[in-house]
Amino acid sequence: MKKLLIMASVILFGATTQAQITINGQSTPATIQQNSAVTVSLTYTSTVTVGEWQIQLFPVNPDGSINYGGPSTQIYIGNNYTGSNPPISGSSLPIATSPSTLTFNSYCDGAIVPVGNYKWFVKLKESTSTPEGQAVYGNNDINVTVTSQSLSVSDFKKLSDVVFVNSATKTLKISDKIGDVNTVAIYNTSGVKVKTIQDVTANSTHDLSTLANGLYMLVSSDNQTVKFVL
Known part of the structure; x- marks a missing residue:
């Protein structure tokens, strides 16, 4: 089910x-x-x-x-x-x-x-x-x-411009082009929220070491999404 x-x-x-x-x-x-x-x-x-x-x-x-x-x-x-x-x-x-x-x-x-x-x-x-x-x-x-959620190509490019995931070090990097995004949530492939990052700031790095290797979905506070792999 x-x-x-x-x-x-x-x-x-x-x-x-x-x-x-x-x-x-x-x-x-x-x-x-x-x-x-x-x-x-x-x-x-x-x-x-x-x-x-x-x-x-x-x-x-x-x-x-x-x-x-x-x-x-x-x-x-x-x-x-x-x-x-x-x-x-x-x-x-x-x-x-x-x-x-x-x-x-x-x-x-x-x-x-x-x-x-x-x-x-x-x-x-x-x-x-x-x-x-x-x-x-x-x-x-x-x-x-x-x-359906209609996300344009520019929406995904915007996310990829401000969020960077390093699977080797299991870290999430937020660039200085953060815009209005202030919170990001991470979900696994079962739709379970596994991590929330509050008060997101520009040029910040966040630890993802508690997450198992696999595919995840990152959802920003303005409802943009992007998938990544650890």
Whole structure:
């Protein structure tokens, strides 16, 4: 199942409850741009550990209904979350006696997520063995459109002019032609954010030695992207 991950206005709805699990709200965007950072939030309460949970995109049929038979795109959770009650071992969510909001950050790789129309799909269950009839669902009638990011040749040249990666020394060099860029994020091929560099300054060098060898995507704060190899 392919992996993905965004920011939008919070959509609160009548709490969905099954047994001891309640979905209090979710923040899911109406538009996703390929090759851009994405953020999704979920607010829940539960008196039990949530052993199975899904945040996915499903394509829609011509009549606007979810095409459950089509390929889905799962938002990659990993460790890229913020919140006071983060996931524990595996993909489980811990007990939350009061509403707990988790925000997950990832990246929409245009090579993985095609342009098109989708709907959000959010589901929580106590365990994988819990009957589907006892699952708790979020607001799964929210449309989302994945759009292409039109980057001109000059955009890529601008990035290559200001950002230089030395794979031998595993360093990132920012030139003095930094423009309005103040933050850069690095994502691996699974769409996981592996490093963020804040307060980027001209003529600065940044250590990438903690990153494994492989292909990465660099995303600047003005949403320009460039791939590099360590």
